[in-house]
Amino acid sequence: MxxxxxxxxxxxxxxxxxxxxxxxxxxxxxxxxxxxxxxxxxxxxxxxxxxxxxxxxxxxxxxxxxxxxxxxxxTPIAYLTASREFWSREFLVTPEVLIPRPDTELLVELALQYLSARRGAVLLDLATGSGAIAVTLAAESTESVVYASDVSTAALKIARRNAERHHVTRIRFLHSDWFEGFPGDLRFDLIVSNPPYIAEADPHLGQGDVRFEPTLALRAGPDGLAALRVIAAEAGGRLIPGGRLLLEHGYQQADELRALLSHCGYRDITHHPDLQGHLRVTEAAWPDD
Ligand SMILES: C[S@@+](CC[C@H](N)C(=O)[O-])C[C@H]1O[C@@H](n2cnc3c(N)ncnc32)[C@H](O)[C@@H]1O
CATH class of the missing domain: 1.10.8.10 (Ubiquitin-associated (UBA) domain)
Known part of the structure; x- marks a missing residue:
């Protein structure tokens, strides 16, 4: 039967x-x-x-x-669907890149405000990961000249695919350990970055989605400031006089970042709160005199 x-x-x-x-x-x-x-x-x-x-x-x-x-x-939903929405666009995401966060839209918003008054500005998305920031800025600010860099070749491949997906052909991708591999004479009006900023021993690294994200995208030394220290020290030399730096960071890092930036000679240091009132983005100007 x-x-x-x-x-x-x-x-x-x-x-x-x-x-x-x-x-x-x-x-x-x-x-x-x-x-x-x-x-x-x-x-x-x-x-x-x-x-x-x-x-x-x-x-x-x-x-x-x-x-x-x-x-x-x-396993995060974004890795299972290979997709995450950022600034109303769908981005390809794989375990080689950080999953773009809604928090980072504040950085994009501030960058677009800055670019709106500067046609033809040259900007850099330092540590681009999936390319979410660079692709969004290139798509929204069509007259800007956009560079995007990362030390991870796997991440750069994903970022390139996201640029193709959104028909953004103007981004120049650079493979570089921070600024080390950049052409000597390259200078920017604006540098934006969402670098790694989590302390090695932070318990959040053992929770939720971050357990599956690349270590390189998250960890930044014992105090979480290792990447921000390098960027603060080196970005000034890559900005035109009067150029601007916009950095995302942890909600408890604003004071330490202000001290770092001030020590490195930046001016007009301003912290920007997110919707919860946490200071998550810091802006600084490179002196023009
Ligand atoms: C927090 S993720 C940000 C990714 C993307 N910008 C975003 O907001 O979704 C940090 C990125 O920094 C990159 N990174 C880490 N160390 C680096 C280095 N020494 N030089 C350049 N990029 C680096 C990682 O590969 C990762 O893509």
């Missing part, structure tokens, strides 16, 4: 089982379940809600099971 055929699982059943499985592994189990199923069936979340009784094929059910198992181990 042949065994009775098992009933294929439906969208509704797959979603509710997955949300149940993920309830202790994620702060948004139902959303994660939907996003991952959308990816498997190649339809948006509205489709899943409109067709809860649709059966999944065996291949879809299998692929979904594998994604849910990875999510259960903590």
């Amino acid at each position: 042949t065994p009775p055929a098992t009933k294929p699982t439906t969208i509704h059943c797959a979603l509710s089982e997955a949300a149940q499985v993920l309830q202790h592994a994620s702060t948004s189990p139902a959303l994660d379940a939907e996003v991952l199923l959308s990816q498997v069936v190649q339809r948006n979340r509205a489709f899943l809600r409109a067709w809860p009784e649709r059966p999944l094929t065996a291949e879809q059910a299998h692929a979904y099971g594998a994604l849910i198992a990875s999510r259960l181990q903590g």
